[in-house]
Amino acid sequence: MATAFKTVEPLEYYRRFLKENCRPDGRELGEFRATTVNIGSITTADGSALVKLGNTTVICGVKAEVAAPAVDSANKGYIVPNVELPSLCSTRFRSGPPGEEAQAASQFIADVIENSQIIAKEDLCIANGKLAWVLYCDIICLDYDGNILDASVFALLAALKNVQLPSVTINEETGLSEVNLKQKNPLVIRKHPVATSFAIFDDTLLIVDPTAEEEDLATGTVTVVTDEEDRLCSVHKPGGSPLTGAKLQDCITRAITRHKEVKKLIDKVTKSIKPN
Amino acid sequence: MAAVCLSEAEKLYIVHGVQEDLRVDGRGCEDYRCAEVETDVVSNTSGSARVKLGHTDILVGVKAEMGTPKLEKPDEGYLEFFVDCSANATPEFEGRGGEELGTEIANTLYRVFSSEGSVDLKSLCINPREHCWVLYVDVLLLECGGNLFDAISIAVKAALFNTRIPKVRVLEDEEGSKEIELSDDPYDCIRLNVDDVPCIVTLSKIGYRHVVDATLQEEACSLASLLIAVTSKGALTCMKKIGKGSLDPESIFEMMETGKRVGKALHIALQKILDEEESLGTTRQKVGFLG
Amino acid sequence: MAAARRYCVPGERLCSAAEAAAGSGTYTRRGAVCAALAGCLRRGGGAGGVPQVAVLRDAEAQLLPDVGAVVTCRVCSINSRFAKVHILYVGSTPLRSAFRGTIRREDIRATEKDKVEVYKSFRPGDIVLAKVISLGDAQSNYLLSTAENELGVVVARSEAGVQMVPISWCEMQCPQTHTKDFRKVARVQPQFLQT
Amino acid sequence: MPLDHRRLQGPDESQPPALWAGEGSGPRDPCALRPLFARAGLLSQAEGSAYVELSGGTKVLCAAWGPREAAEPGGGTAGGGGGGGGGRLVCEFRRAPFSSRGARPRPGGAAEREAEREAAAALREALEPAVRLARYPRARLAVSALLLQDGGSALAAAVSAASLALADAGVEMYDLAVGCALCRDPGHPSGAWLLQPGEAEERRAAARLTLALLPALNQVSAVLGGGRGGDPESWGEALRLGLDGCHRLYPVLRQSLLRAVKRRDAAHTPPGS
């Protein structure tokens, strides 16, 4: 009859577990779900990565195109991230144009790229004022089981590390650009931002990497993004129950340790692909 | 299509009739209803036609306008289809009701006319990459009497046959900018060659046999129908199954054969009417909508 | 039983219609019984000894509330004429997605139907046991009734948010603030909720 | 076309670098049926899910939901299938922006929405005969397919994946639906039809045909063909080749579904009970 109790009184059911400092799926409060990453699975994209965080599955595909740079930033290319939450990944999203949660996630990813300076936009410039790269980063959630922000940032980082751009040159006389598809060179990744999300339970308890159910029952969420120099790229707390400065500090320290784990995982995976 | 609800007994009656190759209105399985085709019924279009097939009434207008060729086909003009189901066909088409059916018909027309052979698109091109003729084909559904696709395809073919595109000359002046010069004689225009334009034949499966040109009642008893676009030479350019049911493979082969045979006969009859109207020239007494 | 569990796929021919009757999860076509579900095959004694072939899916079978089933639902809104509920369970199997149901005023109690007050029977948030009396027509959703003693409110929370204890068939009391509230209480109190 | 305000916008127009580079791809044996990989029941949130991958690189992920309350209480419109009586099957087909080789189609654009709506209608056309809608009065069955990579015959792969997902969701069906695509190469003198064409072959093809088969009932549930396919005999030959292809693909799908049912069965009923 346990399932009956769970659907009738979900909050009470969770409190019973949180009292013993564990969760229904057996994890501690500070423990992440199993994280796997698979790079380069989509051949039609210039760079792609699929990240699984427990059941949450996110795929990021990067398509590179060329365009005239903006007038005010003549030597800068563009990075255009978009998060898509289709009705396929969970019944809570309806099909059609992106809803509020998808747009908020897109804005969060754009802020993380801007704040952490993963790629210097100047590196994307081919010919000053004439031609520059546009990296369309499309992040699609295939299976929504909570904590979509961590998975998206990880997938974006892995996909950008996997991008191979063809060399494009503009020969002066004709003014036309020539593309050499054979000779490809990777992007220069300057920083490695990693996101860590927490859910706030009953205004006090902080649990890391919440599942979809835990997110529904939580009274607030906090996402902290750090880079390798332990600088804060983003502290994103969209309302919800208030937190003291000390609790925020606990989140940041946990985020820093999480950064090391993820950096180790991504280095291992990129090394395994490098030889071919 | 606008559905009419029939009781089980009526459906049984129609199905048994079709088994014996005898339909409710006395036709055989492969006979068309009497069709009236009339061209040049709307004045301010480049070409227009109206087809009345039994109770189905379609009006098609073709407008030729100057446009820029598409990126991937710089040396060809192109066709744009728009199907409007007017609300006086059935109350169900009120507001957005008819939109879903309209887009479905438009998609089918795009598929039928997508193969290069149907209309000579290269003749529509004025100068590559910059100017070409774009034919906006507007289909208006005035009344639904079943078998919409056949009636529409006949009307489109007649309208294209009737289309007159003014002759245009391109003048190159010194600094290379092109200038379009229109001929002053209003009758000096080029006509489209519609021989390869296909006509759609819809074969509706009723019981174990299939019929052509199904009325609304027959469509209600048919679970699946096959839609075939046949050119005057008998080649198939499009094939599509519509309806909730499924077809067994053998019956598809038979349907294709029947479709080809019926399609060629249809083309011959249509071409005869069009040539007749063409020969009468301007003295033809137009019946229009009052007939 | 777990020896040779034969699994089958929709469309698969199980046996000829003469051999066995078509049980749940199967259909007959051209004299053969074919599987309609992807699940494990069960040959069992059907009604009246005729052998029956059925295909069973895993535990939480795909249920639709049908007439006569006892359902567990949560009250979401009430007014003077009916109460709107979300159906969570059919029997003991949870539904994956909530279906909407309605309990009309005259279906709440079997006795003195017209003196029933919806406000004195249900409140939003209560968990109620009810029986499906009709699938409802095109517009309305499922029609439910709580006109038996075993049906009615099972779990109710008081203003203070504490779970209330039933003290009679029509009243419940909050253990903390001792305030009494009117509810149409289900007599058999299934003990699946430890208070 | 109206600017889409619900997505972050890059520059107004950008061109894929491939426009200025040559491209080539090798010839292929016409009737070789490229191996197909299928897996069912892989998503946790969807009631039924399936993933199909063709060796040409096409990757389709599909999710399905069992009977749910009709969105609006009233039954579908008269034309909308089923009406008040049987259930309604709602299909959705989406292409990932990075799924096609050339330019990236703008996700919010009108052309993109039009193509997806047409593919969804074709998907529904193929699946409706296979599903026992009469068993789900006034309920709605939903199927959503996502094309991750387009390596040719995308719609055919989507039909197979969608029917697998519906079966995995425990929806009652008459039979699975197997999709197969063919195209006619203009270069071939005899106008031979190629089975399961790759994306490059599909783009160059003179004629294309996609068909869906209910293998156990041996019924064709969908035919969608276009282009200069020649006379009915050549289309008939294409049809035969396609049906044979479907029959050869069916065992792979059946195996993946059985594996998923066993996995689900083991997960729910502890062994031996």
Next chain:
Amino acid sequence: MAEGGKMAAGSGKMAAEAAVGQVVLPGDVLLLPARPGHDAEQLPLGSEAAPRGRLLCGPGLRRCAAGLLVTKCGLLRHRQPGGGGGAAAGGAYWVDSQQKRYVPVKGDQVIGIVTARAGDVFRLDVGGSEQASLSYLAFEGATKRNRPNVQVGDLIYGQFLVANKDMEPEMVCIDSSGKASGMGVIGQDGFLFKVSLGLIRKLLAPKCEIIQELSQLYPFELVLGMNGRIWVKAKTVQQTLIIVNILEACEYMTSEQRKQALAKLSGN
């Protein structure tokens, strides 16, 4: 009143009766008076009568662990224990706040506009979040055959029988003894307008001088609904409009300004 004791910066804890008459903000916590030794959360329980009787906390206040939590901004009011009779033996605290949106409360007398007639129930718009329902039997002398003559668009002055956050509000036009006592359909050709709830409460105070001053000008009929709606009818339209403008202006004018305005008016 404004220069009362400066509250500690931001919200702090303060004794309840010290804050009476002060402006309180949501988030302030009021400690309950004279309870040495009693820990906070032992609030007066029904059964175990607290030494100084039940304490009523009115609109704008909510019980919380440390005492009373203020949820609306306004002036804290207190009514002496004895005055309120047995029910409010422990005295009543409430916050007098300015508000425009009306939330139905049981027993309030309001003016409703009939918007629809559904079977034997009229639907009334009372300015709240839901439409109130009024049964045709809830009129004086109404029986199954002798139905009240009520059309869509009529004004109804009635009292709330049922008003609760969970339930649809229900109105009646008869008091407990079945008499109309002033309630029912309001006559034609008066003038209906809306004012803030704070002003209505001031006008409904027993000895409200505004009403007395106005009545000296010229005779008029006046109906005040707790939902901020006022209906006025004087002999001539011109007089009615004068009264309406004065009542609307009371919101912003101090009492002196109002007296001068009335003096000027009674002059002509």
Next chain:
Amino acid sequence: MEPGGAAMAAAGCCLRPFSCERGLLSRPDGSAAFVQGDTSVLAGLYGPAEVRGSKESPERATLEVLLRPKVGLPGVGERSREQLLRQTCEAVVLGALHPRTAITLVLQVLSDAGSLLSCCLNAACMGLLDAGLPLSALFCGVTCALDAQGAIVLDPTTRQEQEARAVLTFAIDSTEKKVLMATTRGSCSVEEMQQCLVAAQRAADTIFQFYRDSACRRYSKS
């Protein structure tokens, strides 16, 4: 307009002069215009009102925030800020008291001269106060900018924001001065973030004092 400038002169925090006017719109149930330096936002609030269709929630009031930029149509950025504002308001509004109702908060940006989000937060809070909705606490918005030398600038102007290395915006609640909402632009170290938080909490006191003064002034008339 009740200028709060005088109250601002408290030592230690260099907030720009800010002022607030309440009840200036007739149609909405609550309205407030908040001006912070040259940034001004107008908030209009309707509720608890009729809720339509699927958005109705059986046990809570449904809160909806619409942020209208000064020029152009609301884009993804506005939508993301609407979510921040909505969840901040949901944390303080006691929605359980008005189930099955809808509360709509419309914020119109009149002029943007830096610290726009904190100005929206303050305008939203004053709007909630003016509408008389049941709140468990008040909140205020404070924006801090970290300039090149690492000094903290409170309530920065647009130019200071552009030159700053990082811009952090906090929503502080009035009861325990905890962080209700936090969003950052640019990167900063952990200590800098904590210092900004402490500075923001100190600045919050002056804003709450201003809230109290404006409430006293408003109720002094009657």
